[in-house]
Amino acid sequence: MKYIKIGIIKNSHGLSGEVKVLPITEYPELFETLKILMLSKEGEIIKSLRVEEIRTHNEYYLIKLEDINDKETAKTLSGLEVMYPIHLLPKLNENEYYWFEIVGWEVYDTDGNFIGTLVDYEETGTAEAFRIKGEKTFYMISNNKDHVLKMDKTRKRLIINRDGLVSEDL
Incomplete structure (x- = not known):
C-alpha cells in the first residue's frame, strides 16, 4: 500500500x-x-x-490516540509524519493533480527546450511554486x-513560460 504525508506531529497538547x-494538505x-x-x-x-x-484548534488538529494517556508519551511522537493511503484520496477533477503524481515530470519551455525535472514545491501563501532541477542549477x-x-x-511533462522562471543562483 502506498501513502502520502498529510501532516506532521508538532508536539503534545495538554x-x-x-x-x-x-496539516500539510490542501484537503x-x-x-x-x-x-x-x-x-x-x-x-x-x-x-x-x-x-x-x-x-480542531486554530490551524492544528488535536488528536487523542488510544493508549497514549500522558504528555510525556505523546511528546515522543513529535516530528513524526501523518500518512494517508493514496487509494483513499478523493478523486480530483480532470485538470487537478496530487503532488505525488507530478514529481519527476520533465519541464520544457514553449520552444521545446528542456529546462529540468520537477523535484519539489513550496507553499508561498497564495500559490505554490515548483522547484525544477536543471542541468547546472535549480x-x-x-x-x-x-x-x-x-x-x-500522458507524456508526464510541464510546458512553462520561460518569463516566469527564476534561477536559485540569484
Whole structure:
C-alpha cells in the first residue's frame, strides 16, 4: 500500500496525551476520516495508533490516540509524519493533480527546450511554486496559468513560460 504525508506531529497538547498535528494538505478534511493514525519517519511507516478523538484548534488538529494517556508519551511522537493511503484520496477533477503524481515530470519551455525535472514545491501563501532541477542549477516557477501553460499527464511533462522562471543562483 502506498501513502502520502498529510501532516506532521508538532508536539503534545495538554496533560491527557493528545498530539498537536499541523496539516500539510490542501484537503485537511481527510483528518476527520481517520480511524488509525499511520506514522512515519522519513517516509517509512513505523507505527500505527487507533484514533479516539479528533478536534480542531486554530490551524492544528488535536488528536487523542488510544493508549497514549500522558504528555510525556505523546511528546515522543513529535516530528513524526501523518500518512494517508493514496487509494483513499478523493478523486480530483480532470485538470487537478496530487503532488505525488507530478514529481519527476520533465519541464520544457514553449520552444521545446528542456529546462529540468520537477523535484519539489513550496507553499508561498497564495500559490505554490515548483522547484525544477536543471542541468547546472535549480529553478523556481510559480504554479499559475501565466507560467505553467500545460500539464501533460500522458507524456508526464510541464510546458512553462520561460518569463516566469527564476534561477536559485540569484
